[in-house]
Amino acid sequence: xxxxxxxxxxxxxxxxxxxxxxxxxxxxxxxxxxxxxxxxxxxxxxxxxxxxxxxxxxxxxxxxxxxxxxxxxxxxxxxxxxxxxxxxxxxxxxxxxxxxxxxxxxxxxxxxxxxxxxxxxxxxxxxxxxxxxxxxxxxxxxx
Numbered sequence: 773x774x775x776x777x778x779x780x781x782x783x784x785x786x787x788x789x790x791x792x793x794x795x796x797x798x799x800x801x802x803x804x805x806x807x808x809x810x811x812x813x814x815x816x817x818x819x820x821x822x823x824x825x826x827x828x829x830x831x832x833x834x835x836x837x838x839x840x841x842x843x844x845x846x847x848x849x850x851x852x853x854x855x856x857x858x859x860x861x862x863x864x865x866x867x868x869x870x871x872x873x874x875x876x877x878x879x880x881x882x883x884x885x886x887x888x889x890x891x892x893x894x895x896x897x898x899x900x901x902x903x904x905x906x907x908x909x910x911x912x913x914x915x
């Protein structure tokens with residue numbers, strides 16, 4: 773299903789300018805929903821996975837985001853985020869750039885966002901999410 777949706781975005785000619793804001797909004801909404809539903813144990817697991825995450829290796833991101841989707845327990849929102857993220861990855865191709873953008877900033881802001889979610893400061897978490905997304909755009913726009 774995810775590949776079919778991603779292929780339909782490609783067929784429709786969905787541009788970066790069209791899908792990046794949508795992916796950002798859905799991703800940030802999912803993080804907030806995750807923060808609202810997460811237990812202390814969930815936060816501990818998310819913190820551990822985030823600390824272990826290598827931001828230039830998608831596999832470590834997938835482990836963390838799968839936990840978010842389990843906590844959210846909303847297949848529609850998860851499917852939308854997965855399909856848009858897959859489309860973004862297909863545009864980037866096999867190349868990952870660490871020469872542009874700041875992966876350490878993304879790592880730091882991700883932990884900050886997680887701490888804001890744990891403190892139930894959803895406005896701050898959303899603001900940090902926008903900063904993370906802006907840095908991701910700086911990286912992916914280099915392709």
